[in-house]
Amino acid sequence: MNIKSLDIIHDEHRALAAMLSGLRTIASNIEAGRLKPDYDLLETMVEYIDKVPEKVHHPKEDQYLFAKLRLRSADALPVIERLEEDHRQGEARINALRAALANYRQQGEAGFTGYYEALKTYIEQEWRHMNTEERELFPLAKAHLTVEDWAEIDAAFLGNQNPWEGAAGEYRALFTKIVNMAPAPVGLGG
Template structure:
């Protein structure tokens, strides 16, 4: 697999880990094993907002999708669908935040709506990442040139580690999440 695709795949794993953790905590609350931790929810949603929405998706659009659009007509329907999903990303994050705030204000009465918002967001992101990895990546590997990959690699190599960020900007946030999230999601009290 190409360097850029490996980086994107690593970013997908980081995003998936955060979404899986969020879903596990919500399931624990639903089962009565956990209590809501709104500091943790805010941190997890902040990570989801900053990494995929501000770093990951814009680079996919500007570099990978733009180059593939020029080289492979077969990829256009998938690219257009993925770009449309990227444009909805901010609204989906704001809906998740609003559901979390309503849950915090309403207490237990707000849980069902928050759970529904988490489920909706996570399901949409899983489908989105799978479409990228199973439809777009193979077409990119087949149709992009060495020059295309050089430009894409230059952009994505600057992302470095999705757990830390290029300048370490996510490391503190990720460490905070790991330290306050209860097991099996993190190291916090459970």
């Protein structure tokens, strides 16, 4: 059975991973003295993370995939509860990253260490979360959800099939802006 929603979630995870990797690459290049900080770029990348995963991706997982699996498998409950807790903490985690970036912008070089530590913490938490979904939750979902469940979940996720699209191309425009601002190898900018 081809499960479109799991393919979409996986693609969205890859899109987020690319953004997080870009942030890490830029920060490590700043740390090594190869790049000067572009605070507008960094803020735009954090804005993307906030708008797409936190506001689109996670709510659909909660409302559709997790809700259906909760009804079908008691074995999945501990995993679902951990993932839902991650989602509930998402706003606080993104706000902590924003605050560290704002502090970095205000303090300049003196604020870099705090920003970089906050970024590494955020990235580590996101990787753990995505790996839990793909390695633990997806197999449980495949084992316990019905064809009817998948049809409903797939329909919900097809609305955001391309993680760069968003409402009226809003996320595509944001992604394009990031690609054009970010220096190589992250983007096309200077």
